[in-house]
Amino acid sequence: xxxxxxxxxxxxxxxxxxxxxxxxxxxxxxxxxxxxxxxxxxxxxxxxxxxxxxxxxxxxxxxxxxxxxxxxxxxxxxxxxxxxxxxxxxxxxxxxxxxxxxxxxxxxxxxxxxxxxxxxxxxxxxxxxxxxxxxxxxxxxxxxxxxxxxxxxxxxxxxxxxxxxxxxxxxxxxxxxxxxxxxxxxxxxxxxxxxxxxxxxxxxxxxxxxxxxxxxxxxxxxxxxxxxxxxxxxxxxxxxxxxxxxxxxxxxxxxxxxxxxxxxxxxxxxx
Numbered sequence: 001x002x003x004x005x006x007x008x009x010x011x012x013x014x015x016x017x018x019x020x021x022x023x024x025x026x027x028x029x030x031x032x033x034x035x036x037x038x039x040x041x042x043x044x045x046x047x048x049x050x051x052x053x054x055x056x057x058x059x060x061x062x063x064x065x066x067x068x069x070x071x072x073x074x075x076x077x078x079x080x081x082x083x084x085x086x087x088x089x090x091x092x093x094x095x096x097x098x099x100x101x102x103x104x105x106x107x108x109x110x111x112x113x114x115x116x117x118x119x120x121x122x123x124x125x126x127x128x129x130x131x132x133x134x135x136x137x138x139x140x141x142x143x144x145x146x147x148x149x150x151x152x153x154x155x156x157x158x159x160x161x162x163x164x165x166x167x168x169x170x171x172x173x174x175x176x177x178x179x180x181x182x183x184x185x186x187x188x189x190x191x192x193x194x195x196x197x198x199x200x201x202x203x204x205x206x207x208x209x210x211x212x213x214x215x216x217x218x219x220x221x222x223x224x225x226x227x228x229x230x231x232x233x234x235x236x237x238x239x240x241x242x243x244x245x246x247x248x249x250x251x252x253x254x255x256x257x258x259x260x261x262x263x264x265x266x267x268x269x270x271x
Contacts, residue, residue: 003039010051014160018137020050021158028052028160030073033100033108034116058111058162061085066168072111072161076123080105089130089166091175091193095122098177101185111161117151117210120187122179125205127164128213129193135163147210173197174270176262179205180254182245189246190254192234194262196221196270202230202263207238207255214238217259224267231260 011017020026027046029035030053038044052058058073061082068084079085080096099105099113099122113123114134127134127143134141137160146153155161179191191205200221202214217233220226240251 004042004045006046007048009048010054012054014055014137017050017052017160018158023048026050030112031108033104034112064165067166070110070164072163074110076105076108079110091177092126094177095126098122098179110164115153115161117147117153119150119208119210120206125193125203125211128211129195129201129203130166133165134161136161150209170197172270174266176265178258178262190251190258192255192258192262194266196266202234202259204238204255207240207251227260227263230263231256234259
């Protein structure tokens with residue numbers, strides 16, 4: 001299939017890109033791994049594509065007060081192979097290996113995935129788990145407040161995500177990431193990320209209209225003896241929808257199983 005006709009612009013600065021987004025039905029093109037298929041299936045018909053890949057300074061992974069500042073144009077594979085990501089945020093390193101296929105990870109960008117907002121995608125869930133701060137051309141938005149529904153964010157029409165800031169984790173933080181998909185590279189039917197450090201954080205992916213912290217389940221955890229109770233609570237806290245890949249009850253069961261596994265792994269990694 002072919003996309004509908006559109007105008008194309010490749011600005012060299014953020015200011016030029018923001019100005020171009022004032023056009024009616026303009027869309028940002030970064031990695032294109034979500035946008036281009038939607039164009040080909042005629043799910044979108046923008047009048048203008050604003051290609052931001054020529055804007056310098058948006059594809060770096062740098063130190064940020066012991067955490068990381070990640071440019072929105074950083075490719076998935078760059079995160080997957082970054083020593084800084086592996087050493088400071090191993091849960092993110094593990095999750096990146098589950099993102100689609102290598103060809104897609106070579107082209108897809110972290111900003112593109114975050115702004116697309118698929119509830120079954122790993123990166124939105126990781127942003128919530130890691131308490132990311134999302135810097136745009138206008139403001140800083142906590143990841144937990146970035147999504148207002150499926151494939152929907154609070155970004156304004158002329159607002160561009162530029163950087164993702166990940167605060168440093170406490171020393172000795174344990175982590176776990178568990179995902180279930182029918183085939184390698186498929187979207188997850190469900191996934192769970194866990195951190196045990198200064199606090200306990202549990203995030204469910206693919207089990208709600210957007211990634212969420214499981215606050216009720218988190219509150220039950222004190223030590224390894226609580227893992228089964230926390231897993232049961234996690235299954236009750238999510239609100240999955242059924243489809244041809246699995247019923248709502250099946251996904252709820254997956255969340256319980258994956259929470260149990262991720263908590264055990266995180267507990268074993270604490271030090």
